[in-house]
Amino acid sequence: MSGFLAGLVVAVLPLLAAGFWLGRRTARPQHLGGLGTPVEHATFQTLHTASLATPPLRAGLTEETARKSARKLRSLLGTDALCLTDLTDVLVWDGAGAHHRTEIMERLAGPLETGRGEAFPLVCDTPDCAVRWAVVAPLTVDDRVHGALVACAPKESAVLVRAAGEVARWVSVQLELADLDQSRTRLIEAEIKALRAQISPHFIFNSLAVIASFVRTDPERARELLLEFADFTRYSFRRHGDFTTLADELHAIDHYLALVRARFGDRLAVTLQIAPEVLPVALPFLCLQPLVENAVKHGLEGKTDRCHIRISAQDEGAEALVVIEDDGAGMDPGLLRRILAREVSPSGGIGLSNVDDRLRQVYGDDHGLVIETAAGAGMKITVRLPKYQPGVHSAGRIGRG
Amino acid sequence: MNSGYAVPAVALVLVSTVLVGAFGLRISRTTSDFYVASRTVGPRLNAAAISGEYLSAASFLGIAGLVLVQGADMLWYPVGYTAGYLVLLLFVAAPLRRSGAYTLPDFAEARLASQAVRRLAGAFVVGVGWLYLLPQLQGAGLTLTVLTGAPDWLGGVIVAVVVTAIVAAGGMRSITFVQAFQYWLKLTALLVPALFLVLAWQGDGAPGRAFDEPAAFREQRSVRVQDPLALRLDRPLTVTVDGTVDGRAHDHAAVRLEPGTHRIAAGTHLTFAAGTPVPAAGHGADDALSPSRAESRTERPLYATYGLILATFFGTMGLPHVVVRFYTSPHGVAARRTTVAVLALIGAFYLLPPVYGALGRLYAPELTLTGDADAAVLLLPGRMIGGVGGDLLGALVAGGAFAAFLSTASGLTMAVAGVLTQDVLPSRGVRHFRLGTVLAMAVPLAASALVGGLPVADAVGLAFAVSASSFCPLLVLGIWWRRLTPPGAAAGMLVGGGSALLAVAATMAGFPGGGGALHALLAWPALWSVPLGFLTMILVSLATPGRVPAGTAAILARFHLPEELRSEVTP
Numbered sequence: 001m002s003g004f005l006a007g008l009v010v011a012v013l014p015l016l017a018a019g020f021w022l023g024r025r026t027a028r029p030q031h032l033g034g035l036g037t038p039v040e041h042a043t044f045q046t047l048h049t050a051s052l053a054t055p056p057l058r059a060g061l062t063e064e065t066a067r068k069s070a071r072k073l074r075s076l077l078g079t080d081a082l083c084l085t086d087l088t089d090v091l092v093w094d095g096a097g098a099h100h101r102t103e104i105m106e107r108l109a110g111p112l113e114t115g116r117g118e119a120f121p122l123v124c125d126t127p128d129c130a131v132r133w134a135v136v137a138p139l140t141v142d143d144r145v146h147g148a149l150v151a152c153a154p155k156e157s158a159v160l161v162r163a164a165g166e167v168a169r170w171v172s173v174q175l176e177l178a179d180l181d182q183s184r185t186r187l188i189e190a191e192i193k194a195l196r197a198q199i200s201p202h203f204i205f206n207s208l209a210v211i212a213s214f215v216r217t218d219p220e221r222a223r224e225l226l227l228e229f230a231d232f233t234r235y236s237f238r239r240h241g242d243f244t245t246l247a248d249e250l251h252a253i254d255h256y257l258a259l260v261r262a263r264f265g266d267r268l269a270v271t272l273q274i275a276p277e278v279l280p281v282a283l284p285f286l287c288l289q290p291l292v293e294n295a296v297k298h299g300l301e302g303k304t305d306r307c308h309i310r311i312s313a314q315d316e317g318a319e320a321l322v323v324i325e326d327d328g329a330g331m332d333p334g335l336l337r338r339i340l341a342r343e344v345s346p347s348g349g350i351g352l353s354n355v356d357d358r359l360r361q362v363y364g365d366d367h368g369l370v371i372e373t374a375a376g377a378g379m380k381i382t383v384r385l386p387k388y389q390p391g392v393h394s395a396g397r398i399g400r401g
Numbered sequence: 402m403n404s405g406y407a408v409p410a411v412a413l414v415l416v417s418t419v420l421v422g423a424f425g426l427r428i429s430r431t432t433s434d435f436y437v438a439s440r441t442v443g444p445r446l447n448a449a450a451i452s453g454e455y456l457s458a459a460s461f462l463g464i465a466g467l468v469l470v471q472g473a474d475m476l477w478y479p480v481g482y483t484a485g486y487l488v489l490l491l492f493v494a495a496p497l498r499r500s501g502a503y504t505l506p507d508f509a510e511a512r513l514a515s516q517a518v519r520r521l522a523g524a525f526v527v528g529v530g531w532l533y534l535l536p537q538l539q540g541a542g543l544t545l546t547v548l549t550g551a552p553d554w555l556g557g558v559i560v561a562v563v564v565t566a567i568v569a570a571g572g573m574r575s576i577t578f579v580q581a582f583q584y585w586l587k588l589t590a591l592l593v594p595a596l597f598l599v600l601a602w603q604g605d606g607a608p609g610r611a612f613d614e615p616a617a618f619r620e621q622r623s624v625r626v627q628d629p630l631a632l633r634l635d636r637p638l639t640v641t642v643d644g645t646v647d648g649r650a651h652d653h654a655a656v657r658l659e660p661g662t663h664r665i666a667a668g669t670h671l672t673f674a675a676g677t678p679v680p681a682a683g684h685g686a687d688d689a690l691s692p693s694r695a696e697s698r699t700e701r702p703l704y705a706t707y708g709l710i711l712a713t714f715f716g717t718m719g720l721p722h723v724v725v726r727f728y729t730s731p732h733g734v735a736a737r738r739t740t741v742a743v744l745a746l747i748g749a750f751y752l753l754p755p756v757y758g759a760l761g762r763l764y765a766p767e768l769t770l771t772g773d774a775d776a777a778v779l780l781l782p783g784r785m786i787g788g789v790g791g792d793l794l795g796a797l798v799a800g801g802a803f804a805a806f807l808s809t810a811s812g813l814t815m816a817v818a819g820v821l822t823q824d825v826l827p828s829r830g831v832r833h834f835r836l837g838t839v840l841a842m843a844v845p846l847a848a849s850a851l852v853g854g855l856p857v858a859d860a861v862g863l864a865f866a867v868s869a870s871s872f873c874p875l876l877v878l879g880i881w882w883r884r885l886t887p888p889g890a891a892a893g894m895l896v897g898g899g900s901a902l903l904a905v906a907a908t909m910a911g912f913p914g915g916g917g918a919l920h921a922l923l924a925w926p927a928l929w930s931v932p933l934g935f936l937t938m939i940l941v942s943l944a945t946p947g948r949v950p951a952g953t954a955a956i957l958a959r960f961h962l963p964e965e966l967r968s969e970v971t972p
Binding site for chain 1: 440441442501502503504507510511514524575576577728729730731732815818819822823834951959
């Protein structure tokens, strides 16, 4: 009996899950059903259909996104067939009469050239063809034609011409937003590229000065430091790939700390606590080193005695938790907030705000820097790095030089 | 058994696990230590950790129990559990690591760029994880019952609470060291008593015929029947009965039972004379679960064996807690080396449970009657050696058994809770992870209360069957076939894994009862559900050629090219 019950539970669970999923998929339109007059109801429906068609279009006009949005757009217009094209090809044909594809593309040459809508009858040999007539509305972004929306119907209809024009304008706005998204991404990519090579000039100057001071008194030490410097700069100037592994980033931090320690001697104490499970995690190139540099700067600022920096990386299931902590001067939280919001420029070096931006860009807003600080109370920076993120792959294998 | 030693042993395992977990971190304070602190996990350490996580209650207790009850046929279990890693090594290990995926849903997303397939894979991870957690909890309950006489459910609840607490409190901070420690603990806990047992067996004159059919009592033995029992006899049997047989009460009377089926009431004492063959037992009709499966196996042993082989060979690669451990390897080559080391470590371990099973057939054959065959490993030291030495060895085995429940259960709970938090529960955050942990453990705990006497190794076999029918096609085709499409992958997982899951559910529900071809097909689904999954995935993919993800060539290149070459390929 108990076995039967258990089997029943196991059998019912997938059904429950499927039902839950279906319910969530279909819940929203029903919510709206009870509200307002029939007219308002129709408005809600239209707005809802439009909002469903939005997300795919926000990724630009491609075969994939056209396919995903075409059905919604067709139900928005209520036509028998709807087709989205780019400048050369039909991207998707939703509904009846797909054999008109080539004819449509031939007739589109004019509207695509001029950017003006057009309506024309279709030539068809099939006797019971459902579509006899087509409305073309071009899709434009910044006054440049990117493609066209074609709605087909059995007979001429002025309402459809008007509606198709409006929907095409709405789709154009979405595509413009997609364009904006793209340029924003490009901007941040350019920013990351610009940031990558940008190790602090002060650091280069200071390191060379320290090495120079050792050349005569302790040539062996000077040679070691020069090698550390070479390793660090080689890592910083590396050209391939936007991502690295936590292991490589930590090695770069080690080289960096060796040079800093040569300058400050015993005043700087560093503790490392690394869970080996998280060393293969991929992360944006040089996104922890600036945090360590910041900790060193704040830790030694205005203090004559020792400064202690703690770097830890822990395994947290699907994420790696990296904490960089110093016991230095700290910072006024209000000022820090303004720096992160880019209202004031940081006093020097690579700002925390840049690391924060890059983390948010790569992993989403949930994964920005978490900073705990107060004036005179040190600073603790926490970074959560997902072990897997689509599109984040470290270049090369870890553990080299 | 004397619980005076066993309980401290179990407590010691718990405490040492927590201590290793909390303090096993490498800390460095100077530059020279840095390379130690940031050294990646080597193949041998990682392999020990994978083995520690993998060797579950099914391996530790279940195999010996099955060998005890059913003889040498059951040696396919350890073979299958080990050989799964061979398939993993050949087809999956290195490309999976190079894909950068941490979990199976991650892999689905990395390969197919589809959220829908990701969610589906997540659902199957949860399903397989729950199916696999169930026998762990049952095994814990059984162990505690045998050791202390505590009620059946208590051991499961203890493991569930401990694991949930550990995982929800932020997990083991140095999970690799913990799991590696658990492997060596389990190996020791099985190896040392096994050596003594074999010596005792030698001292006993090395009696052979362990695999004679059927097993026979070597000396006079009294058995107390705990649950109502149906004895099936092929020839007459004379036995001393104190209790109720076939509705008639006896008081220490010698009864001659004719061939046929006899019902023994609960609480009856049966005393068998030396040399009597052990009769085949089935439990009461309403509790038809394990014996019916066992019967169907004897009816169609070849089919069942093939089903088992297919499920274990192809199911290992889809176990959620095994897959996440490969992420710890620094690169693809290390992942392969790790798998080779895992094969060696697990192979060594699996030599031991059959020894216990064989010795159990000689020294504790009555366990088949009481339905506690899975307890053979725990009882043998006390039975064969006795005294303080036997108790100490028994305590060592008990500690090892708890290590098995703990390590596998915590790994599975982590994996299931991770998927629940990420893909099922609404938004993310620490509190949601805790909720996911509780949910991940609560469902199998409730199920283990419902399902009574499912043999531990059989239950694990069902989890393997579902994993083999859903994830094996996804991984193998995803890595080796460039025309796989998201609809194909989704359909294949649904049809293959879904049908295996339904077959499992039907079997658990006792449908269709009584045996026969249909029953065998449902009880051992892998033989048809794995090809079905592959076929569906291939056919649907071929039918949707337009949906091949855009970057497939680049993705497959990344899966298969060694990391050294990658930097030259990607600009």
